[in-house]
Amino acid sequence: MVSVNKRITEELRAEAGRLLESGEIAAFLGYCRGSLPYAPRPFVARTAKDAERLIWNSFCVINLANYIPGLLQELDSEHGAGDEISGPKVGVVATGCWSRNIVIQIQEQRFTRERVLIIGVSSRGMVDRKRLHSAVDGMEITGIEEEDHIITLMAGGEGIEVPRWNLIRDNCRTCTRPDPVFFDEMIGEPQGERSIAEPFSQVEEIESLTPDERWEWFQQEISSCIRCYACRNACPLCYCSTCFVDDSRPQWVGKSLNATDTALFHILRAFHCAGRCTDCGTCESVCPMGIKMRLLTKKLQKDLLELYDFEPGLDLETPLPLSTYRQDDPDLDIVSEPAEQDGVRPSRKGG
Amino acid sequence: MDPDARKLLKTDWSHLLSILEERTDEMLILAPSLNEKGLVDWARFRAGERPVLERGLPLNSVKRFCFPQPEELFLFSCRPAEPGAFRLQEPARLEKNTVLFGVRPCDARSIELNRLPYEHDPYFNSRLESLMVIGIPCRETCSTCFCTWTGGGPQGTDGMDAAVWEYDEGVVVQLLSEKGEKFFSSLSATLLSREEFESLFASSFGNLSEDVQNPADLMKQKPLLSCYDAPFWQRVADSCINCGVCTFLCPTCYCFDIQDERLGGQGRRIRYWDSCMFPLFTQHASGHNPRGRKVQRVRNRFMHKLKYFPDRFGPLSCVGCGRCIRECPVNIDIREVLRDLLQVPGEESDS
Amino acid sequence: MRDRSQEGWEPKIVAFLCRWCSYAGADLAGVSRYQYPPSIRIVRVPCSGRVNAQLILDAFKAGADGVWVSGCHPGDCHYISGNLYARRRFVLLKRFLEFVGLEPDRLHFSWISASEGEGFAEKATEVTEKVRALGPCKRLHKEFDSNQENIW
Known part of the structure; x- marks a missing residue:
């Protein structure tokens, strides 16, 4: 039996090839095989022949929405700029969270709806590279065979079978919306919304600590940060033409390694994503140092759901929570100690 | 292999590590170690611990020891009323020498390459002066290694003050500089001739490609x-x-x-x-x-x-x-x- | 490193005050001769909606022991809705900073109008006393960590 991801790969190649051949799109954003078994490479197919190289598997951890604005710019300079609507079009493959990021990009006017053609794919969860390496106890992985529920890792000259779900990232494990919410075409079967008993359990665990313990956790978590900004650059929300880390007058954050500067960077990066983050997990996946910075945005996500009943990127109409207000928003007396505030929270969901 | 090897001393791991342990007070000794996230990185060597040498290269390279992040060039006070205001002060320097234990040939060679652009740089050179590199030539390579394409090799000793050659029953310490000789002055070991050394290693290292290319x-x-x-x-x-x-x-x-x-x-x-x-x-x-x-x-x-x-x-x-x-x-x-x-x-x- | 036991330590509190209300409230507190502690350093801002996370964190980074942001009561904003946008931001930010370990009493928000001189003095006293109880703020306060051995 052919696995789900193999079938998706076949259909993706055919459909992207057709769209490129017909000229409906000028380029297609997907993944091709990389030079390491666990690292497929984000890839731009510009011809129908390129589309034959597209792949889809459980290792596609980079949110492709991140590439769309830049690619549209490239295409404008290659093809001569059209207008915002009729310019060359980009096709992209998108899972649940990626499609929601595309919604936010359109809402924030990074590009118009007309210029993207979204091929939706329901995500079965992507693999955490650190889990992968610890599954083989740090040995080198020289090959991977993927089936629907088993992943076979070639390491130390033998094949090690691991249940696929054991390798899946934290964010995918708690994902409630694996299906794309916004797309033009869909490949493969949708899975439907998943109900997760405790979607915020990791956040709640930290909330239950004392301030001193939380500070210690935060400092420990980010202590190995090398400030490579992979988390920022891999994020489809981070597109400021000048990032706050590059401002020099005033300088919000020092440029080198310093405990306070690193803390400020992580706090501000996460806070800038508040109300926009779809928990795609790319920041955490790309971190070479294994920092779990996703817990920061997850905390914000939890509060936004509780306080304003908001989930980002579900439709084009709902304004983003920090660029709107309601007269009857909960007032400042709810700022602190969320545990004591259960009675006054206006939340309809979550909590 | 270096034909000018000055001294080849046969000993065992525990004795070698005891030399390091003896010097942990007078010198800052760093070695690859598992960090709290389970990843291999440089950390202070502590008595009783064994450096982690079998899980590939440490995440961070050795460049930060000659090219720290950040390097303080000078300090100044900008309170006009204070004595010494606007006068430049030397930053405090680490008084101890730094010893890097377990440096692989690629990292050791990188120090030599970085010396080329930093030939006249006082900061780099003063760091280098107080740095000692104890290398460990490689018995196996990873799939991402390609030192032999760049003019180096898994058994190169460029940039090392001493090299620790592992074989199945013990180690041979090769002293390559005066610093190395001084560090290991209290090592009690059997002196090997070049011929003895080569025959000892024919089995351990013979199979690694020494076919170095330099494009x-x-x-x-x-x-x-x-x-x-x-x-x-x-x-x-x-x-x-x-x-x-x-x-x-x-x-x-x-x-x-x-x-x-x-x-x-x-x-x-x-x-x-x-x-x-x-x-x-x-x-x-x-x-x-x-x-x-x-x-x-x-x-x-x-x-x-x-x-x-x-x-x-x-x-x-x-x-x-x-x-x-x-x-x-x-x-x-x-x-x-x-x-x-x-x-x-x-x-x-x-x- | 600063220390609570240091003789004569007084908390330093940076107050971002909206020029249409709380800043005038501070003025009124002054002319009405209400007493409040001298630990408040006022930064006048055009609206509480101007105050973002960077400004607040920059104050802590530069050595503030507490930060206080005060604007117009909801409904009274000179720009109609600046404080309503700010309200969401502040609620979220305060909870977030507490999540990463900032002590809850370091950061304060209030709505104080231009006619509430007494209210301003009371809040200033309350903020000062709460921050004083915590001692000097070491979290998020940047210092040059020049000693390289400490890194290891």
């Missing part, structure tokens, strides 16, 4: 502009997210920026790591940036390592450690870029 000369022959204008750069840039993982983990990326930091009435001038991937890299005061686009930034990283550096200094500015390949979020592989560059047609004309 630096080929790269020097390539016409600069043909390399610069080669069509494949766009394809590399398509995947790149312009984060700093590759440059910050790279042992031979040595670009820096300088900034003054002020806190209250105190200030300091720091030199810190820059990356050609970052938007401020080579940004002019006018706001113009000759490397403003992603493809220009990506090209600069590889052209610097594989073309500009060999043209200027001789060798490639790459030791083949493979960290950039292993950790790149989007699987950009410098080996493929090198192959592509070597395919660029034409030779530099003499005129």
